[in-house]
Amino acid sequence: MTDEAGGSKLLLELRGIDVRFKNNAANTLQGIDLSISAGESFGIVGPSGCGKSTLLRVIAGLLPENAGQRILHQPEIANPGRIAMVFQDARLLPWRTVLSNMAIPFELVNQPVNREKIEWLLNKTGISPADYEKYPTQLSGGMKMRVAVARSLVLDPELLLLDEPFAAVDDFLREQLNDELIGWQQEFGFATVLVTHHLGEAVFLSQKVKLMSAHPGQIVEEVTIPWTTRNEALRESSEYVSLVAEIKHRLRKKQ
Numbered sequence: 001m002t003d004e005a006g007g008s009k010l011l012l013e014l015r016g017i018d019v020r021f022k023n024n025a026a027n028t029l030q031g032i033d034l035s036i037s038a039g040e041s042f043g044i045v046g047p048s049g050c051g052k053s054t055l056l057r058v059i060a061g062l063l064p065e066n067a068g069q070r071i072l073h074q075p076e077i078a079n080p081g082r083i084a085m086v087f088q089d090a091r092l093l094p095w096r097t098v099l100s101n102m103a104i105p106f107e108l109v110n111q112p113v114n115r116e117k118i119e120w121l122l123n124k125t126g127i128s129p130a131d132y133e134k135y136p137t138q139l140s141g142g143m144k145m146r147v148a149v150a151r152s153l154v155l156d157p158e159l160l161l162l163d164e165p166f167a168a169v170d171d172f173l174r175e176q177l178n179d180e181l182i183g184w185q186q187e188f189g190f191a192t193v194l195v196t197h198h199l200g201e202a203v204f205l206s207q208k209v210k211l212m213s214a215h216p217g218q219i220v221e222e223v224t225i226p227w228t229t230r231n232e233a234l235r236e237s238s239e240y241v242s243l244v245a246e247i248k249h250r251l252r253k254k255q
């Protein structure tokens with residue numbers, strides 16, 4: 001998606017954001033600057049507890065900043081569902097079936113449930129009609145994530161925030177879901193911000209990877225990922241393996 005000048009359309013910007021939780025002496029996030037353009041994908045990596053999830057919550061507008069500004073450059077992304085989140089634990093309601101879980105976003109915005117759209121999204125994310133009436137406990141970890149992603153797309157998000165979405169699945173399935181995420185992003189055109197502990201995943205899925213340090217949580221470096229094609233050959237290439245190792249090295253130095 002481009003603006004009239006042919007550049008990427010800026011969606012959202014954080015300028016000089018500080019976050020300090022109540023009863024904490026120090027800032028959890030400090031001086032965070034970032035901007036997210038339409039269709040862009042970036043990863044956030046850093047040590048445990050440095051504030052990655054907190055940063056996603058600020059981007060989502062779920063947590064107020066103590067200083068700085070969160071600027072929405074496109075008014076429509078303030079509408080419900082246009083910034084969506086997917087979490088590691090899928091967050092499906094256990095007492096509702098797949099179809100019923102998919103209806104939740106419509107219910108939250110008081111819109112009639114669009115069954116056709118639900119079925120279309122489930123089909124796109126690899127859930128077959130035989131699974132529609134299943135409860136979350138009857139689904140594998142991978143299927144739960146697919147439903148969670150499908151549900152996050154119900155209200156046509158421009159920005160998808162992913163908080164360790166594939167941390168609970170094995171490496172093989174993680175790579176498969178990574179490949180599928182790239183396909184969904186190409187098809188639907190949403191931008192992504194991915195928080196992950198898996199540096200290989202961050203490099204594979206992102207155009208830029210932001211490195212954070214802890215105490216306070218700050219973005220200390222940004223690495224531009226040079227590849228446009230992401231496939232198995234990339235994962236096996238020495239350039240990819242070296243870049244992942246280089247990011248790991250840089251993160252270690254900043255701790």
Ligand SMILES: Nc1ncnc2c1ncn2[C@@H]1O[C@H](COP(=O)(O)OP(=O)(O)OP(=O)(O)O)[C@@H](O)[C@H]1O
Nearest residue numbers: 021022028046047048049050051052053054055197
């Ligand atoms: N609601 C809250 N109240 C007080 N402190 C909080 C709250 N939420 C997070 N924190 C603290 O803020 C810091 C950053 O937490 P956050 O979950 O954002 O880190 P993270 O980098 O995502 O961690 P991890 O990689 O382990 O998931 C932690 O010290 C955490 O205890």
